[in-house]
Amino acid sequence: MHEQNIAPWQHSHDFAMKNAKGERRTLYVLILTAITMVAEIIAGTISGSMALLADGWHMATHVAAFMITLFAYHYARKHANDPAFSFGTGKVNVLGGFASAIALAVVALLMLVESTHRLIEPQSISFDDAIAVAVIGLLINIIGAFLLKDEHSHHHDHHHDHNLHAAYMHVLADALTSLLAIFALLAGKFAGLDWLDPVMGIVGSVIVTRWAISLLKQTSPILLDRNIEPRFRQKIVASIESDADNRVSDIHIWKIGANHYSAIIAVVTHEPKPIEHYRALLAPFRQLSHLTIEVNQCQEH
Structure with missing residues (x-):
């Protein structure tokens, strides 16, 4: 039996992404998004704005996505040296990004279905209340984007954190939906173009779908052990x-x-x-x- 020290021939299997600052900022964005989500869903329901409701639903799934992001960071860190994982927990963050992409796709589908329904059967909209809440939502999204953009940009070139990238994409999707909602509500209030509200919901769903597909293309090859380029x-x-x-x-x-x-x-x-x-x-x-x-x-x- 070999009795000599074999430590020189052993090595760590911890390949997980370390990004404590990004994890902390994701928590801040989660709190802001959750508060705004509740406000927009309530206001959208009372005012009858599909664009605003779509933004609220969007934020609801983003809250879930941010929770997935934080869970992925925690799980990867907790099991970093667990021998049960052959190559460590390096793919946990990638899996978090993949799950978030699925969430984005589901939201896009819900937005498309409900917007189409509202386009066929228009509903009255309380423009002033809806616009006020949509602006607040946009401001929250801008703050969230700046919080996550710094970390996302810092890690993009050399240490691509798919988990954080997914969270950043969710914030961008929220900001886009809020912006489209404001445009549609202003057009409805001042030009009488009420039909723009559901149309903007459809436009937003198409754009978010494209983002979801892009994120799926980045993460799925890694999860499927695709060969190197x-x-x-x-x-x-x-x-x-x-x-x-x-x-x-x-x-x-x-x-x-x-x-x-x-x-x-x-x-x-x-x-x-x-x-x-x-x-x-x-x-x-x-x-x-x-x-x-x-x-x-x-x-x-």
Whole structure:
């Protein structure tokens, strides 16, 4: 039995995104959004404004989405070193972003259905009350966007936090819906264009759907262990095969976190070298956070 210390050959499997500031700001936005949500749903119901109700419903799902965001941060941090997760909890934040994208899509569908109904069967609108609450909602959304934008922009280039990005997209969707609501209500009040209210609800649903699809496209490939982009895969293979007579017989590279990849690479060569040699060949690819290399000696002459 091997009795020597094996610590030098072990490493952490904590690939989760660390963003305490973003988590704290998401909590602030959650509180602001929840307060505004209640006000808009009540005002929209009393005034009869579909655009305002749509904004309130939108905010309701965003409250749920922000709760998912905060839960994802907490869960990933709590189980960061749990051996039950083969590659750590790096994908928890990505899963949070995916769940938020689903929530966005559901809201867009509800907005479309109700707006179409209101377009077919118009209802009277109390414009003054609806406009006042919609403006308050927009201001809250702008504050939320600024709180999350700083963190989202800071982490975008090098450490893409899909969880925070999803929260940011929800705030933008809220701001857009509020803006469309204000435009529709002003047009209805001063120009008599009451039909613009449900139309703006439909326009908002289409835009939010596009955002939801974009977020799904970013997160779903990671959750499905999609291989790394072909150009990076080719560079990795070239780095190994440019050395001696190495040939890569099998290669699997997939994301295990927002910016961390795991790789399993099988190499065939006539003259095998120590594993450290092949790891050195791949040292420039710093995104390979978890690397397993299999070296096979070719017996053909």
